[in-house]
Amino acid sequence: MGGIAPLSAADGVMQALAARKRWRLHHIAFAGAAIAFLAWCAEGVGLRPKELAGALPAIGEYFYRMAPPKWEFAEVLWKPAVETLYIALWGNVIALMIGLPLGVLAASNVTRSAPLRNAAKAVLNLLRSISELIWAVFFVAAVGLGPFPGALALGVNFGGILGRLYAEALENIDNGPVEALAATGAGRLQIIVFAMLPQALPQFVTYNLYWFEVGVRSATVLGMVGAGGIGFELVTTIRLFEWRETGVVLLLILAMVTIIDLASTWIRGRIY
Amino acid sequence: MILEIRHLSKTYPGGARALHDVNIDVAAGEFLVILGPSGAGKSTLLRCINRLVEPTEGQILHNGVEVTAHLGDLCAVRRQFGMVFQQFNLVKRLSVLTNVLTGRLGYRSAWRSLAYSFPEADKRIAIECLARVNMDHKAFQRADTLSGGEQQRVAIARALAQQPMVILADEPVASLDPKIARQVLGYLRESARDLGITVLCNLHQVDYAREFSERVVGMSHGAVVFDGPVAALTDDILHRIYYREPGEAQKEEA
Numbered sequence: 253m254g255g256i257a258p259l260s261a262a263d264g265v266m267q268a269l270a271a272r273k274r275w276r277l278h279h280i281a282f283a284g285a286a287i288a289f290l291a292w293c294a295e296g297v298g299l300r301p302k303e304l305a306g307a308l309p310a311i312g313e314y315f316y317r318m319a320p321p322k323w324e325f326a327e328v329l330w331k332p333a334v335e336t337l338y339i340a341l342w343g344n345v346i347a348l349m350i351g352l353p354l355g356v357l358a359a360s361n362v363t364r365s366a367p368l369r370n371a372a373k374a375v376l377n378l379l380r381s382i383s384e385l386i387w388a389v390f391f392v393a394a395v396g397l398g399p400f401p402g403a404l405a406l407g408v409n410f411g412g413i414l415g416r417l418y419a420e421a422l423e424n425i426d427n428g429p430v431e432a433l434a435a436t437g438a439g440r441l442q443i444i445v446f447a448m449l450p451q452a453l454p455q456f457v458t459y460n461l462y463w464f465e466v467g468v469r470s471a472t473v474l475g476m477v478g479a480g481g482i483g484f485e486l487v488t489t490i491r492l493f494e495w496r497e498t499g500v501v502l503l504l505i506l507a508m509v510t511i512i513d514l515a516s517t518w519i520r521g522r523i524y
Numbered sequence: 525m526i527l528e529i530r531h532l533s534k535t536y537p538g539g540a541r542a543l544h545d546v547n548i549d550v551a552a553g554e555f556l557v558i559l560g561p562s563g564a565g566k567s568t569l570l571r572c573i574n575r576l577v578e579p580t581e582g583q584i585l586h587n588g589v590e591v592t593a594h595l596g597d598l599c600a601v602r603r604q605f606g607m608v609f610q611q612f613n614l615v616k617r618l619s620v621l622t623n624v625l626t627g628r629l630g631y632r633s634a635w636r637s638l639a640y641s642f643p644e645a646d647k648r649i650a651i652e653c654l655a656r657v658n659m660d661h662k663a664f665q666r667a668d669t670l671s672g673g674e675q676q677r678v679a680i681a682r683a684l685a686q687q688p689m690v691i692l693a694d695e696p697v698a699s700l701d702p703k704i705a706r707q708v709l710g711y712l713r714e715s716a717r718d719l720g721i722t723v724l725c726n727l728h729q730v731d732y733a734r735e736f737s738e739r740v741v742g743m744s745h746g747a748v749v750f751d752g753p754v755a756a757l758t759d760d761i762l763h764r765i766y767y768r769e770p771g772e773a774q775k776e777e778a
Contacts, residue, residue: 432613432679435574436686437603437630445638446626450617 318499325497326504329485333504336481339402339474340467344460346407347414350379352456354411355418361430362422362444372415379412384470388479399480406467406474414459421455422448454523461516468512472505525585526552526689526722527573532582534568534746542568543579544746550690555713555723557733557754560743561766566726569743570692573724574605586689603630606683606721608712610695612675616668620659620678623667624650627685646685653684656715673704680712684719691716693725697732709736730762744768 357363357372384405391401429447438446475483482501489497527550534543542565550556558566571577573584575591575598584591591601606627614623628646629637636642642650654660657677667675676696683691693712697705709725713736716723727733733740734754742750742757742765749764750757 428609428611428613429615431576432607432609432682433615433626433629435576435602435605435607435692436627436682437599437601438626439599439629439634441634442626442629442637445640446618446622446629447615450615453617 314495315499317495318502320496321499321503322494322496323500325500329482329501329504332475332480332482332485333508335399336468336471336483337508339399339406339471339479339481340464342403343406343410343467343471344464346403347410347463348460350407350411351376351413351415351418355415356422356444358415358419359422361425361427362448373419376412376415376419379408380416381412382409384409385473385477388474388477392478397478397480402471402474402479402481405479406470410463410467414463417459418452418456421452421459425451457523458520461519465509465512465516468508469505525549526587527724528583528585528588529569529573530583530585532569532572532584533580534565534572534577535580542746543572546582546743546746546748548741548748548751550722550724552689552722553717553720554739555716555725555737556739556741557737558724558726558741558743559728559730559733559750559765560726561728563745564743564765565746566743567694568746570607570694570724570726573690573692574602574607576602599630603686604689606686606688606691608676608679608683608691608693608696610698612672612679614667614675614679614682616666618667619664620654620667620670621647621650621663623678624654624681624685627653627682630686649687650681650685653681654678656684656718657681657711671704672700673708676700676708677711680708680715684715684721688721690722690724693723695726695728698728705732706735730757733757 354372354376358369358376360369363369363372387408388401388405391404395401395404425448429451430443433443433447471481472483472486475481475485476487478484482505486498486501486505489495489501527548529546529548529550532543532546533541535541544565546565546569558569560566568577572579573591579592582592586604615626618626622640625642625646628642628649632642632646651660651663654663657680659674659677659681662670662674667678670678680691680696691712696712697708700708709732712723712725715721725737734757737754739752740750740754740757741748742761744765745768749768750761
């Protein structure tokens with residue numbers, strides 16, 4: 253202690269607080285660097301806000317031309333719209349079949365072998381990094397035009413995404429029940445099925461519902477490369493400048509996504 | 525002796541010494557309380573017995589057979605020891621009955637149980653175990669709808685369903701209020717007594733030790749500092765268990 257008067261406890265904490273504040277200078281420098289980096293990237297993107305502002309009326313014009321929507325066109329759209337839902341649904345089923353085993357293998361608390369885990373992660377990364385549109389091009393070439401290559405494309409890409417999300421959900425479970433089941437003498441596979449999967453299940457369902465909704469949106473562009481669904485009609489009407497028909501297609505997509513969103517919210521409210 | 529613990533030591537990879545030369549004999553049918561403050565090594569001791577933790581040195585003999593020797597069949601060793609945890613550790617989204625049935629997994633082949641299918645005989649065992657802790661009326665409820673005391677009773681039923689020789693209870697009542705804690709310890713002691721199961725129960729509350737056990741092992745800083753009848757727990761000994769500094773421990777060993 254020497255001759256120095258002991259500080260009260262509050263003084264000590266106040267000093268520590270002041271010391272922490274000094275770090276803020278460092279934070280400002282970091283924020284400045286981040287802004288400079290974003291500005292440099294803006295050059296690369298070719299951001300031209302003025303031109304965008306000038307073009308806004310023209311963009312508004314497209315929507316103006318879509319009104320009033322040509323409702324009779326909905327009769328033609330009915331079949332491809334349903335096909336879009338099929339593609340999204342089966343895309344998700346395939347994604348589940350690919351993502352679940354790979355996700356289980358990629359979760360660090362489930363798979364202890366690092367080489368196996370890394371192999372699973374590598375496959376998931378590969379599936380995920382190639383977009384569904386590119387996969388659709390491959391699958392159309394492989395199995396021909398139609399909704400089947402569309403569902404495969406969604407399934408493979410979403411499998412990569414869902415597998416990663418499944419693995420994260422598994423890694424976040426409570427380890428207590430896992431230890432309890434190990435203590436009963438249950439085997440590794442039994443522990444996974446009885447203690448791990450039930451805990452992660454609500455999250456699995458949530459992810460699948462969300463990616464079903466994403467699937468409906470994605471399936472609308474798959475038609476551009478001949479992989480079925482409503483996208484073919486969307487692109488065709490745009491190319492033919494049939495704006496009133498385009499309006500109907502967009503409204504229909506909006507309606508489908510909204511209904512699925514409402515339905516999935518309803519389902520999610522009932523699984524916890 | 526159903527359990528003979530000989531020169532058991534455990535040092536964790538980080539260098540933390542949890543157990544140091546622990547020697548305990550447990551007679552069949554005993555309700556033995558292991559008393560000590562948090563961090564005394566009580567949890568590590570129980571986990572060495574069913575080999576959730578591998579000891580660094582020493583032996584554990586179960587009916588004269590060394591449990592540390594069964595390198596191959598870990599599951600067969602573990603299913604002989606039921607375990608009850610401070611945080612209950614039920615699978616919350618599964619029903620009470622399914623949770624108790626998981627106590628049978630160690631006896632069943634993986635493939636059938638993967639479909640959540642259990643033999644009739646196992647279901648009967650599970651329901652009988654639930655009845656012992658007076659929870660059979662809630663068999664079909666989800667585990668997370670139960671109160672803490674009820675969850676711990678279900679966890680005891682899960683341990684009983686293993687038809688174990690020994691139950692290892694790791695601070696089973698630390699997160700329960702005193703009234704419920706006494707009720708849960710009562711269920712544990714009575715059902716174990718009826719079935720002839722030996723219980724090793726970690727506690728940090730002296731009162732419960734006095735009420736529920738005849739023999740107490742006191743632990744402090746990874747070492748046994750007392751082993752004797754509950755009546756011999758004097759203030760002096762309690763001070764040794766709860767307030768001994770690590771430095772004093774080394775002096776005593778020297």
